[in-house]
Amino acid sequence: MSTMTLDAAERTESARSELTGKKVAVSQAEVRKTVGQPFSDTAKLRMRDVNVFYGESQAIHNVSLDIGRNEVVAMIGPSGCGKSTFLRCLNRMNDTIEGCRVEGELSLDGEPIYGAKVDVVPLRARVGMVFQKPNPFPKTIYENVVYGPKIHGIASRRADLDEIVENSLRRAGLWNEVKDRLDKPGTGLSGGQQQRLCIARAIAVSPEVILMDEPCSALDPIATARIEELIDELRENYTIAIVTHSMQQAARVSQRTAYFHLGHLVEVNDTETVFTNPEHELTEAYITGRFG
Amino acid sequence: MTNLTQTQVRERIEKNLASRHRTEKLFRGLGIASIAFGVLAVVILFSDIIGKGSGAFMQASIQLEVHYDTEVLGIDQVDDESLTWANFSGVIRQALRERFPSVTGRSDKRELYTLVSSGAPFTLRDRLAENPELLGKSEVVWFAADDDVDTFIKSLKDSKEGFRGRTSDQKAGWIEQLLETGELKKRFNTIFFTNGDSREPEQAGIRAALMGSLFTLLVTLALSFPIGVAAAIYLEEYAPKNRWTDLIEVNINNLAAVPSIVFGLLGLAIFINFFELPRSAPLVGGLVLTLMTLPTIIISSRAALKAVPPSIREAAMGMGASRMQVVFHHVLPLAMPGMLTGAIIGMAQALGETAPLLMIGMVAFIVDVPGGVTDPATVLPVQIFLWADSPERAFVERTSAAIMVLLSVLILMNASAVMLRKKLERRW
Numbered sequence: 001m002s003t004m005t006l007d008a009a010e011r012t013e014s015a016r017s018e019l020t021g022k023k024v025a026v027s028q029a030e031v032r033k034t035v036g037q038p039f040s041d042t043a044k045l046r047m048r049d050v051n052v053f054y055g056e057s058q059a060i061h062n063v064s065l066d067i068g069r070n071e072v073v074a075m076i077g078p079s080g081c082g083k084s085t086f087l088r089c090l091n092r093m094n095d096t097i098e099g100c101r102v103e104g105e106l107s108l109d110g111e112p113i114y115g116a117k118v119d120v121v122p123l124r125a126r127v128g129m130v131f132q133k134p135n136p137f138p139k140t141i142y143e144n145v146v147y148g149p150k151i152h153g154i155a156s157r158r159a160d161l162d163e164i165v166e167n168s169l170r171r172a173g174l175w176n177e178v179k180d181r182l183d184k185p186g187t188g189l190s191g192g193q194q195q196r197l198c199i200a201r202a203i204a205v206s207p208e209v210i211l212m213d214e215p216c217s218a219l220d221p222i223a224t225a226r227i228e229e230l231i232d233e234l235r236e237n238y239t240i241a242i243v244t245h246s247m248q249q250a251a252r253v254s255q256r257t258a259y260f261h262l263g264h265l266v267e268v269n270d271t272e273t274v275f276t277n278p279e280h281e282l283t284e285a286y287i288t289g290r291f292g
Numbered sequence: 293m294t295n296l297t298q299t300q301v302r303e304r305i306e307k308n309l310a311s312r313h314r315t316e317k318l319f320r321g322l323g324i325a326s327i328a329f330g331v332l333a334v335v336i337l338f339s340d341i342i343g344k345g346s347g348a349f350m351q352a353s354i355q356l357e358v359h360y361d362t363e364v365l366g367i368d369q370v371d372d373e374s375l376t377w378a379n380f381s382g383v384i385r386q387a388l389r390e391r392f393p394s395v396t397g398r399s400d401k402r403e404l405y406t407l408v409s410s411g412a413p414f415t416l417r418d419r420l421a422e423n424p425e426l427l428g429k430s431e432v433v434w435f436a437a438d439d440d441v442d443t444f445i446k447s448l449k450d451s452k453e454g455f456r457g458r459t460s461d462q463k464a465g466w467i468e469q470l471l472e473t474g475e476l477k478k479r480f481n482t483i484f485f486t487n488g489d490s491r492e493p494e495q496a497g498i499r500a501a502l503m504g505s506l507f508t509l510l511v512t513l514a515l516s517f518p519i520g521v522a523a524a525i526y527l528e529e530y531a532p533k534n535r536w537t538d539l540i541e542v543n544i545n546n547l548a549a550v551p552s553i554v555f556g557l558l559g560l561a562i563f564i565n566f567f568e569l570p571r572s573a574p575l576v577g578g579l580v581l582t583l584m585t586l587p588t589i590i591i592s593s594r595a596a597l598k599a600v601p602p603s604i605r606e607a608a609m610g611m612g613a614s615r616m617q618v619v620f621h622h623v624l625p626l627a628m629p630g631m632l633t634g635a636i637i638g639m640a641q642a643l644g645e646t647a648p649l650l651m652i653g654m655v656a657f658i659v660d661v662p663g664g665v666t667d668p669a670t671v672l673p674v675q676i677f678l679w680a681d682s683p684e685r686a687f688v689e690r691t692s693a694a695i696m697v698l699l700s701v702l703i704l705m706n707a708s709a710v711m712l713r714k715k716l717e718r719r720w
Binding site: 096120121123129131133135136137138147148151152201202 | 532533603604605607609610611612613617621626
């Protein structure tokens with residue numbers, strides 16, 4: 001037995017012992033196999049047998065998943081289950097992490113995401129990202145939004161940039177609040193406004209996919225509600241993958257939900273099915289609050 | 293222990309509280325005491341230096357009516373050659389004899405001539421070169437007095453007798469006479485700021501050393517800041533973390549701890565002996581000091597880069613910025629205040645450095661103010677060392693005055709570091 005499979009076995013072992021303590025018995029094979037409908041006919045992002053390693057330890061085990069065009073897919077699961085790691089593979093944000101290694105097939109519209117010839121700059125322009133903590137640049141609101149269009153050479157004339165700023169901020173539902181203070185620092189806004197500014201910044205380069213890594217974890221319920229509304233509106237034009245700790249949020253914004261457990265993708269199904277009639281015992285245990 | 297009632301617990305806490313307060317007070321007291329000690333040391337240092345050195349900014353000067361006599365001077369026109377040959381000391385001697393007509397004896401006369409500085413003829417030459425029409429006419433000129441006179445009249449305020457040294461009773465009498473009429477008084481010492489070094493204290497100035505320091509620092513800054521920042525950016529943002537970069541990091545830290553005299557020897561062996569760069573030149577001094585300040589700048593720049601929140605890097609990278617764009621658009625502007633502070637502290641260190649410069653010949657006796665990075669020069673701390681080593685009493689106050697100048701440049705640099713940081717600091 002090689003070290004890798006041994007490691008995987010250990011993890012499943014610990015998962016089982018954790019679960020048996022709560023009177024849920026799961027066999028090793030059951031954890032490994034994804035149940036439900038991980039694949040889509042209109043796949044925008046296609047992931048097959050993805051394995052992610054941090055040095056020697058494996059964080060993601062054989063995950064296969066499709067994210068469909070104009071679909072919101074929510075990823076849920078207990079802390080440390082690898083959902084953020086998986087999300088960050090999709091625009092290669094893991095590249096900067098020392099010792100992180102990604103294996104498997106990942107493609108965007110059929111074009112490979114990983115590979116020696118792939119340039120991350122255009123990839124990240126197509127796959128935007130919103131982070132857990134609002135992280136506007138310490139520059140003005142205007143400069144925050146035009147940064148992407150400027151570096152990618154999408155626009156350079158003042159009038160074009162002005163238009164991009166207004167459009168992006170309007171779509172992010174922030175325009176009315178900030179239109180009179182575009183020259184003020186983006187860091188001076190409230191937490192919820194900052195996060196919407198980050199969303200505006202991400203959509204300013206017209207990406208095809210937006211990845212959201214717990215975008216509302218640092219926000220109050222009112223700001224969260226605004227962002228959720230926004231995600232629903234953005235679905236018309238973008239494909240969205242969102243990681244969240246809030247099951248209510250997943251239920252509200254997504255069409256499909258993926259449940260991760262200890263680096264394995266346990267179940268993918270229509271959001272309604274996952275929350276009302278989960279196929280897998282682990283999913284049920286998690287959504288009913290028996291652990292997590 | 294486990295069976296304590298709540299009252300008992302509270303009692304114990306109360307009992308403990310008094311001793312906790314005591315230790316806290318003691319700790320605070322110790323802190324205040326150490327700060328007070330530091331402040332006291334600074335106050336003593338400054339008051340001693342200022343007390344000793346402030347006198348050097350005033351210089352005893354003698355007023356004489358001189359006659360630009362063509363016969364005495366031995367010239368009949370003013371041009372470069374005649375100015376070199378003209379007997380200006382003769383004119384001054386004549387003026388002194390006219391001022392004190394009663395002095396007749398040969399040795400008395402010779403003593404009389406020592407009232408004014410031996411640099412006085414050069415003052416006169418410069419005046420005539422500027423105003424050639426003065427030839428054949430008379431004018432009243434202030435000359436720097438000899439350093440013995442200077443020391444004597446400055447010591448008069450401490451005791452009635454004053455410090456005589458080589459000053460005889462007769463000479464003291466003349467000095468008192470001149471003091472009464474106002475022909476001898478202390479005037480602002482411009483020579484100190486315009487001249488280079490001299491064997492005569494009244495003719496010695498810090499200009500050459502100040503310019504030498506300036507040129508040396510310019511070379512140091514121009515080399516060490518870009519190299520240091522580039523090295524820091526590479527190590528922090530690009531370099532993979534492996535055994536080699538660890539080794540480099542350890543060596544950079546080691547470099548910061550190498551005694552400065554070793555850098556001087558290195559400079560002597562490599563820059564002067566191997567590359568045959570000029571001796572005593574600010575260029576070589578700057579190169580040596582660059583080697584010395586590089587570790588300081590690299591270490592502080594790396595710390596400044598590390599302090600930039602990773603969320604800013606992620607945000608830029610998530611937008612599709614290339615690595616260089618991330619560094620130049622976001623990381624560098626945020627790290628710049630810290631880097632500049634490090635650079636200025638490094639420069640301040642370099643300004644005060646003496647030992648390595650001794651090895652490369654910057655300890656020379658420099659009379660001419662250097663005009664470029666390859667001219668022979670010395671620097672302020674070396675000049676202080678040279679003057680402190682001189683036997684003349686008047687050099688004591690000049691040494692302290694030079695220290696005052698060096699300290700004010702240092703304070704200026706450190707203050708600008710603080711101001712720069714305040715101005716550039718941005719919140720995120």
